[in-house]
Amino acid sequence: MTARPELALLDVRIGEDLARVEREVAEVARRIERCQAADPDQDALWLLAKGLHGFYTGLEAILEKVHEVFFGEAPRGPDSHTRLLQDAARDVPRVRPPVLRPQTAEKLYDYLRFRHFFRHAYGVSLDWDRMRGKVLGLAVLHEAVREDLARFRRFLQAAVAAPPAEPPPSPPAR
Helix, strand or coil, rough: CCCCCCHHHHHHHHHHHHHHHHHHHHHHHHHHHCCCCCCCCCCHHHHHHHHHHHHHHHHHHHHHHHHHHHHCCCCCCCCHHHHHHHCCCECCCEECCCCCCHHHHHHHHHHHHHHHHHHCCCCCCCCHHHHHHHHHHHHHHHHHHHHHHHHHHHHHHHHHCCCCCCCCCCCCCC
């Protein structure tokens, strides 16, 4: 048995959420293939936007779970989504390594902003010229996220497999 069952469960949950994220990315890739001959129409743009939203929302669910396990709860408040992403790129000595490399987190800010726009976009037309970079860049960013999460999961698995730490010695009796 492990002394850190919460880390073992976190690893399992990350794997489950990552599988959902990968389905969103695969759906965007299928839709991109359909857009090769001509720019996508509004229906296609909304489906691509849904995929971008799903990608970031799924990733954020992973980051929230990590934050809750290590720090008790995810950030709250008006800038909580930004702080969650910032915290994911931080090395927290003696607690955990960064979940994401800083350069990966930096690229994700654009997807966070897009997700915010998408959630509040009622009655607007989407602009392919503004979405193109995010849509076409998703596969490369997704691969960076996968690499980062694989590294973090190796940390979790090593922590689960490690023998429990020895308690500090008691001070000598006086």
